Amino acid sequence: MSVQASSVVPPVAVAVGAESPSTLRNVWRRLLHERLGLLGLALVALLLFTGIFADWIAPFEPNRINVPDRMQSSSLTHFAGTDQMGRDIFSRIIKGSQIALIVGVSSIAIALVLGLALGMLAGYGPRWLDNCLLLLFDTIYSFPTVMLALTVITLLGVSLKTIMLVVVVSTTPVYARLVRTSTLSLKNSEFILAERSLGAGPVRVMLRHVLPNVVGPLLIIASMDIPSVITLEAGLSFLGLGVPPPAASWGRTLNEGYNLIRDAPWIVVAAGIPLILTTLGFTFLGECLRDMLDPKLRRII
Amino acid sequence: MLAYALQRIALALLICVVAITALISIIHAIPGDPVTIMLGPRATPEMREAKYREMGMDQPVPVQILRFLGKAVIGDLGKDMWSKRPVTVVVAETLPFTLALIAAGLGWAVVLGIPLGCYSAVRRNSAIDKFTGVISVGTISIPSFVVAIYAMLIFAVKLKWFPAIGAGDRGDLADQLHHLVMPAFALGLGWVGYLARIVRASMLEIMGEHHVRTARAFGLRERSIIFRYALRIAILPTITLISLAFGTLLSSAVFTEYIFARPGIGKLVVDAVNFRNYPVVMGAVFITVALFSLGTMLADLLIAKLDPRVRSSL
Numbered sequence: 081m082s083v084q085a086s087s088v089v090p091p092v093a094v095a096v097g098a099e100s101p102s103t104l105r106n107v108w109r110r111l112l113h114e115r116l117g118l119l120g121l122a123l124v125a126l127l128l129f130t131g132i133f134a135d136w137i138a139p140f141e142p143n144r145i146n147v148p149d150r151m152q153s154s155s156l157t158h159f160a161g162t163d164q165m166g167r168d169i170f171s172r173i174i175k176g177s178q179i180a181l182i183v184g185v186s187s188i189a190i191a192l193v194l195g196l197a198l199g200m201l202a203g204y205g206p207r208w209l210d211n212c213l214l215l216l217f218d219t220i221y222s223f224p225t226v227m228l229a230l231t232v233i234t235l236l237g238v239s240l241k242t243i244m245l246v247v248v249v250s251t252t253p254v255y256a257r258l259v260r261t262s263t264l265s266l267k268n269s270e271f272i273l274a275e276r277s278l279g280a281g282p283v284r285v286m287l288r289h290v291l292p293n294v295v296g297p298l299l300i301i302a303s304m305d306i307p308s309v310i311t312l313e314a315g316l317s318f319l320g321l322g323v324p325p326p327a328a329s330w331g332r333t334l335n336e337g338y339n340l341i342r343d344a345p346w347i348v349v350a351a352g353i354p355l356i357l358t359t360l361g362f363t364f365l366g367e368c369l370r371d372m373l374d375p376k377l378r379r380i381i
Numbered sequence: 382m383l384a385y386a387l388q389r390i391a392l393a394l395l396i397c398v399v400a401i402t403a404l405i406s407i408i409h410a411i412p413g414d415p416v417t418i419m420l421g422p423r424a425t426p427e428m429r430e431a432k433y434r435e436m437g438m439d440q441p442v443p444v445q446i447l448r449f450l451g452k453a454v455i456g457d458l459g460k461d462m463w464s465k466r467p468v469t470v471v472v473a474e475t476l477p478f479t480l481a482l483i484a485a486g487l488g489w490a491v492v493l494g495i496p497l498g499c500y501s502a503v504r505r506n507s508a509i510d511k512f513t514g515v516i517s518v519g520t521i522s523i524p525s526f527v528v529a530i531y532a533m534l535i536f537a538v539k540l541k542w543f544p545a546i547g548a549g550d551r552g553d554l555a556d557q558l559h560h561l562v563m564p565a566f567a568l569g570l571g572w573v574g575y576l577a578r579i580v581r582a583s584m585l586e587i588m589g590e591h592h593v594r595t596a597r598a599f600g601l602r603e604r605s606i607i608f609r610y611a612l613r614i615a616i617l618p619t620i621t622l623i624s625l626a627f628g629t630l631l632s633s634a635v636f637t638e639y640i641f642a643r644p645g646i647g648k649l650v651v652d653a654v655n656f657r658n659y660p661v662v663m664g665a666v667f668i669t670v671a672l673f674s675l676g677t678m679l680a681d682l683l684i685a686k687l688d689p690r691v692r693s694s695l
Contacts, residue, residue, distance in 0.1 A: 218392070219399040222674045226632035227650065227666045231404065234654045234662045311524045315636055318526060319651055338530055338640065345534055352527040359522040367518075 110372055117368025123361025127354075130174050131181035138171035142328045154346055161346040163336055169350050172328035177354060179329045183240070183313045184306040187247035192302050194252045196295070199259025200286050204267060210260070217253035225250050225312065233321050240323050243316060247309050254305075255298060262294045304366035307359040314355055330355055382685065389681055393674040398450060400670045404663065405446050458664035463656065468664035472646060476668070479645035482637065483630045485561050486568030487623065494573040495619065498580025499612055502588065513581070517574025526636035529567035533640060536563060546642035564637045568630060579622060583615040617688055624680030628673050 111117045130137060140146075145165045152162045161169050202213040220228075229246040236242045263286075266272060272289055280288075310330075316322035317331025318338070325332060330351055337347025416432045417424070424432075433439045437448060452458065458468040501510040537545035549557035587593065588611050596606045635647030642648075646665055653661035 215395065215399060219396050219403065222396050222400060222628070222670050222677075223666070224628040224631040224669055224673065226635045226647075227669050230635070230650050230654050231662055231666050232407075234657065234659060235407065307522075315524065315526055318636065319639060321651070321654060334527075334530065341530070341534055342538055345538065348530050348534060352531060355527055356523050359524065360519070363518060363522050 111368060114368050116364045120361045120364025120366070120368060123357050124365055127177055127181065127358055127361065130177040132178075134175050134178040138168075138174045140168035140171040142172045142175040143167065143326050154350075161344065161350070163333075163344065163347055164340065169333065169347055172333050173330065173350060173354055175328040176330040176333060176351075179240075179323055179327060180310045180313065180354075180358065183243060183247070183323075184310045187244040188251065188302050188306055188309055190244070191248045191251040192255055192298065194248065195255025196259055196291070196298070198252065199256035199294075200263050200290055202256065203260040203263025204282060204286055204290065213256070213260075217257055220249060220253045223250070226315070229312065229316055230321070233316070238321055238324050243313050243322055247312065251305060251309070255302065258298060258301065259294050262297075263290050266290055266293055300366060300370050304362060304370075307362040310358055311355060385685060386682055389678050393678040396674045397667070397671050401449055401453075401667060402446050404666075405442060405449065409442055453667065458667065459660035461661055462658045468661055471649065471661060472665050472668050475644050475646050475649045478643060479631070479634050479638070479647060481561065482564055482568060482634055482643065482645060483627070485565035486634075486637075487572060487626060487630060488569070489565060490569035490572035490576055491623070494576030495580050495616070497573070498577035499584055499607070499615075501577065502581045502584030502615075503607060505585070510581075513574075513577050517578045520570050520574035521578075523571065525567055525571060525633040526640060528570050529564065529637050529640045532563050532567050560641075560643070564641045564643060567640075568633055568637050572626065572630075576619060576622070579618060580615060583618050584611060587611045587615045614688070617684055620680050620684055620687075621677075624676045627676045631669055631673070 111121065145167060146162070154161045163169060163172075198213060202210045223231075225246075228250055229243070232246050232249070233242055236245070266289070272285060275285055275289060313322055314329065314331035314334065317329040318335045319331075320335060322331055323329040333351040334348060334355075337344065337349075337351050341348055416429050416438065420428055420432060437445060440448070456469050458472075460467055461471055464471075497509075497513050501507075501513045504510055533545055536542045543563045544560055547560055549560035593606060593610055596610050601610075631647070634645060635651060637643070638645040638648040639651055646669065650662055650665050652658075653665070
């Protein structure tokens with residue numbers, strides 16, 4: 081998907097950050113008329129809300145063991161039932177949104193900054209550097225993400241930092257390639273040639289002119305990647321190789337439910353739902369924003 | 382064309398070399414070392430020393446890289462830490478299961494997704510088109526391991542239509558296929574929607590092009606225009622996509638194999654990670670990287686062969 085997109089980023093795309101207030105308000109107004117976009121916005125807002133206020137919303141302490149109440153199915157006190165140790169699943173899922181959010185947003189942010197820097201360097205720098213970086217990107221791209229993750233985990237051990245490292249390593253090349261393509265096409269555009277002929281150095285050109293032009297579409301694509309990062313974290317935690325216990329990651333809850341799938345099916349049902357809703361939310365919102373800001377991308381992604 | 386093919390083959394080889402170089406360099410760059418992780422905190426320095434020598438890690442990095450590559454060429458990827466069997470044999474035993482799973486998962490997605498996308502594009506805004514649109518976003522959004530767990534819960538635990546675990550008895554094809562249904566379903570579901578979307582978008586674009594208009598002006602039948610002039614080109618992005626899909630599908634297969642307790646390269650690597658079986662992880666990952674770059678290379682060459690526009694630009 082990303083490889084497809086890399087070749088078609090329009091040379092001078094709309095920069096979200098540089099929108100005037102009226103356009104932003106315009107986007108907002110149009111978003112309110114798109115049913116799916118609005119649904120996406122609501123789901124993302126819900127994730128943000130539960131993530132930020134998890135400790136206040138959760139009806140129980142997520143790691144509190146309460147053996148007398150173990151293995152209860154859904155009830156008014158325990159909306160999503162309890163597990164083998166009597167921990168409240170609903171509270172664990174709410175707490176899990178915090179972990180998901182931390183991993184998703186922070187690692188994508190790091191990858192974005194790195195991708196911008198490397199991409200501009202490859203696009204604007206000397207030819208040999210461009211070729212070296214491209215080879216590096218292609219190599220990382222040839223690793224199936226989960227395989228890369230498993231390799232890194234074998235080497236570094238299980239931790240939150242390892243997961244974030246994996247995400248940064250595997251997504252940076254995607255962004256860097258996108259940035260490189262737009263930088264290359266911007267490099268010879270008239271306004272940059274004019275700027276250079278007035279004596280602007282490469283750093284100034286990159287920061288003042290290239291950056292604002294490439295950052296917009298990149299932000300949209302990156303925000304659409306957040307759910308896949310959350311899914312990766314959940315998947316690795318599901319394999320027991322993600323966030324170490326007793327942290328209430330969605331993947332870990334899913335794994336605990338998977339081991340009890342015959343006796344306590346409510347755990348897997350409850351733990352799968354937030355993952356689906358998160359992905360749906362970001363997808364609906366992302367597609368809606370993309371259509372509004374950049375109709376050219378519509379056909380591609 | 383020949384020059385392009387050679388160039389493309391060289392790139393694929395180069396990627397494998399860079400991948401190994403990066404892996405071995407990273408091992409040395411990171412704080413802490415795999416041997417300590419492997420042997421645990423109570424290992425004596427002598428034990429570590431011996432392990433280092435056994436794995437060839439006492440050599441300088443460039444020597445290790447060359448040695449790994451040299452051995453890889455003759456099919457030697459080292460030995461399993463615990464069972465002492467060659468990694469190539471261990472991987473070769475499990476790989477067919479994974480390839481069968483991927484082929485089945487992708488297979489049903491292609492058989493359903495491409496006609497669905499084609500139909501949606503031809504009958505734009507019809508009920509089927511709208512239905513396909515909603516369904517594809519929905520199926521793309523559900524992580525494959527959640528599909529797998531839900532499918533297991535519904536079809537194996539509750540309805541008992543399909544077996545929950547294993548890959549079936551050796552030699553009993555019907556039993557093996559029966560065991561393959563649910564994993565393949567879980568693996569392919571997202572791709573049905575995805576392929577339908579890509580083919581639809583690509584078809585819509587092609588149907589507006591000049592050569593289709595010319596074909597119409599010549600009075601060709603609509604059916605022949607769709608299949609011989611539009612779909613033939615619209616299918617090309619799908620080929621690239623399918624070759625890239627191998628990587629994603631392999632990632633999903635790791636989860637699917639774990640959930641349905643199927644033998645396969647994914648389960649092999651996950652078990653190897655849990656037992657710190659470092660040579661198996663390295664070897665298996667190297668093989669998947671090699672397969673993946675081989676796949677994308679073949680796809681690029683196939684496209685150059687099929688699409689006159691790409692061929693002429695070479």
